[in-house]
Amino acid sequence: MGYSDDALDRPIVGIANTYSDYNPCHGNVPQLIEAAKRGVLLSGALPMVFPTISIHESFASPTSMYLRNLMAMETEEMIRAQPMDSVVLIGGCDKTLPAQIMAAASSEIPAVFLPTGPMAVGHHKGERLGACTDCRRFWGRYRAGEIDDAEIGEVNDRLASSVGTCTVMGTASTMANLTEAMGLSLPRSGSAPAVEAERVRLAEATGRLAARLASEGGPTVRELLTPDALRNGLVALQAMGGSTNAIVHLAAICGRLGAPLDMELLDALGRRVPLLVDLLPSGQHYMEQFHQAGGVPALLKAVRSELALGARTIDGRSIGEIVDAVVDEPGQTIIRTLEAPLKPIGTLAVLKGNLAPRGAVIKQSAASKPLMQHTGRAVVFEDVEDLARRIDCEELEVAADDVLVLRNAGPKGAPGMPEAGYLPIPRKLARQGVKDMVRISDARMSGTAFGTVVLHIAPEAADNGPLAIVRTGDRITLDVPGRTISLDIAEEEFAARMAALPPRPGPGPRGYARLYQEHVLQADEGADFDFLRDPS
Numbered sequence: 001m002g003y004s005d006d007a008l009d010r011p012i013v014g015i016a017n018t019y020s021d022y023n024p025c026h027g028n029v030p031q032l033i034e035a036a037k038r039g040v041l042l043s044g045a046l047p048m049v050f051p052t053i054s055i056h057e058s059f060a061s062p063t064s065m066y067l068r069n070l071m072a073m074e075t076e077e078m079i080r081a082q083p084m085d086s087v088v089l090i091g092g093c094d095k096t097l098p099a100q101i102m103a104a105a106s107s108e109i110p111a112v113f114l115p116t117g118p119m120a121v122g123h124h125k126g127e128r129l130g131a132c133t134d135c136r137r138f139w140g141r142y143r144a145g146e147i148d149d150a151e152i153g154e155v156n157d158r159l160a161s162s163v164g165t166c167t168v169m170g171t172a173s174t175m176a177n178l179t180e181a182m183g184l185s186l187p188r189s190g191s192a193p194a195v196e197a198e199r200v201r202l203a204e205a206t207g208r209l210a211a212r213l214a215s216e217g218g219p220t221v222r223e224l225l226t227p228d229a230l231r232n233g234l235v236a237l238q239a240m241g242g243s244t245n246a247i248v249h250l251a252a253i254c255g256r257l258g259a260p261l262d263m264e265l266l267d268a269l270g271r272r273v274p275l276l277v278d279l280l281p282s283g284q285h286y287m288e289q290f291h292q293a294g295g296v297p298a299l300l301k302a303v304r305s306e307l308a309l310g311a312r313t314i315d316g317r318s319i320g321e322i323v324d325a326v327v328d329e330p331g332q333t334i335i336r337t338l339e340a341p342l343k344p345i346g347t348l349a350v351l352k353g354n355l356a357p358r359g360a361v362i363k364q365s366a367a368s369k370p371l372m373q374h375t376g377r378a379v380v381f382e383d384v385e386d387l388a389r390r391i392d393c394e395e396l397e398v399a400a401d402d403v404l405v406l407r408n409a410g411p412k413g414a415p416g417m418p419e420a421g422y423l424p425i426p427r428k429l430a431r432q433g434v435k436d437m438v439r440i441s442d443a444r445m446s447g448t449a450f451g452t453v454v455l456h457i458a459p460e461a462a463d464n465g466p467l468a469i470v471r472t473g474d475r476i477t478l479d480v481p482g483r484t485i486s487l488d489i490a491e492e493e494f495a496a497r498m499a500a501l502p503p504r505p506g507p508g509p510r511g512y513a514r515l516y517q518e519h520v521l522q523a524d525e526g527a528d529f530d531f532l533r534d535p536s
């Protein structure tokens with residue numbers, strides 16, 4: 001390919017290319033690669049771009065989560081297989097950054113991450129629109145008959161107004177911000193908009209940094225992701241109104257490091273660190289405004305007293321030094337203070353109980369206060385297809401104070417743990433104005449969704465977890481302040497139903513489906529493959 005010996009003798013920086021026509025969230029990747037290459041070359045190293053899998057949330061079947069581990073495996077092996085001294089990993093859409101962090105955590109090559117950045121907001125009749133919390137809001141109004149076909153079409157045209165990731169605090173924004181808070185990417189790279197010049201300058205700076213990592217031989221992701229760095233990530237997660245999906249991804253990343261995610265710490269921080277960031281779906285603004293308010297460094301400054309300030313970051317500074325360098329944005333109201341938070345509680349709570357012996361999670365910041373302690377009659381849907389078939393039937397016996405239950409939508413069940421946990425409000429109740437109900441499942445939920453939704457019940461129904469024995473008409477109690485989720489039936493009846501569960505079906509016939517079914521772990525272990533975890 002015409003490289004001179006002088007070029008090939010330089011430190012080599014690999015740059016993972018996740019551009020795909022199927023992935024609009026990565027539509028700016030070619031521009032970011034050019035800028036990163038420029039940074040590498042200006043620093044005297046040699047950039048080498050190589051392709052990897054790219055996963056888009058909407059176009060991956062059966063689910064993007066099903067493919068996350070495949071992307072992690074492929075990225076890890078290609079980093080290992082090809083000569084490179086450091087690597088720039090450019091990701092953005094929900095599963096890509098987690099897959100890349102998992103890969104780099106299992107690799108010995110120093111890595112720096114470059115999120116693609118959030119898309120611009122759209123506008124409709126004087127309102128701001130952002131994928132995809134506003135998709136759900138408008139779809140709910142359409143289902144309730146409040147807006148017609150023409151208007152939903154107009155909204156559809158304006159929801160995703162540029163390349164880049166969803167512009168609310170969904171999973172992509174959460175993971176990009178977490179990557180920065182844990183010290184794995186440059187300051188402000190979590191939130192800089194996909195289409196702004198700052199994003200491109202960050203790419204160039206990331207290339208320069210990667211050249212330095214290549215010369216100096218580190219630090220690696222494993223060296224940076226200390227318990228202190230993970231604590232900082234959890235603090236940021238609670239304060240930013242982050243996605244529940246981040247818990248699954250962090251559990252998988254921790255598994256790669258040989259230390260389980262500290263769910264008790266996550267829950268304890270949820271009681272101490274309130275919600276500070278006024279972004280959808282927990283608040284009302286978008287990533288653009290979060291960035292203008294100072295982004296992750298400003299958020300970290302706001303929670304400074306909860307941080308491990310000595311945690312080292314990829315650019316050589318400590319988190320404390322990055323916080324010290326923050327210049328306050330005068331008059332901003334997007335990032336609140338610990339003394340005057342947006343909501344007095346943290347974002348995420350960890351639940352346990354006879355329905356979820358290995359845990360479940362709820363995004364309490366996006367839940368309805370009156371439903372946080374609730375007992376109701378279960379209305380059970382056997383799987384995603386059953387849900388789609390019956391949820392809008394006029395004959396469905398359901399009331400606003402019932403508990404909607406979806407099962408067989410966990411890691412093995414669907415398979416691939418779809419974002420089906422945000423069960424729609426049955427149409428006949430939506431027409432009556434019902435906006436929220438308690439919904440529980442072994443599925444995940446998009447970080448852009450909202451409501452009183454219990455997720456990630458482990459073990460899942462398809463692994464013969466207790467969710468499999470719930471029957472329509474049973475009573476279920478959710479107690480978020482008490483951190484419990486329980487099926488209110490007699491112990492003997494509970495045991496008899498568990499004993500009567502049929503044996504689980506075997507793995508898929510061939511290929512990745514077989515590998516996946518044989519090796520995928522439950523949500524509390526990040527739904528990673530058992531053989532990819534750190535064996536130590």
Ligand code: FES
Pocket residue numbers: 025056057058092093094164165166170172
């Ligand atoms: Fe890619 Fe939302 S669809 S980030």
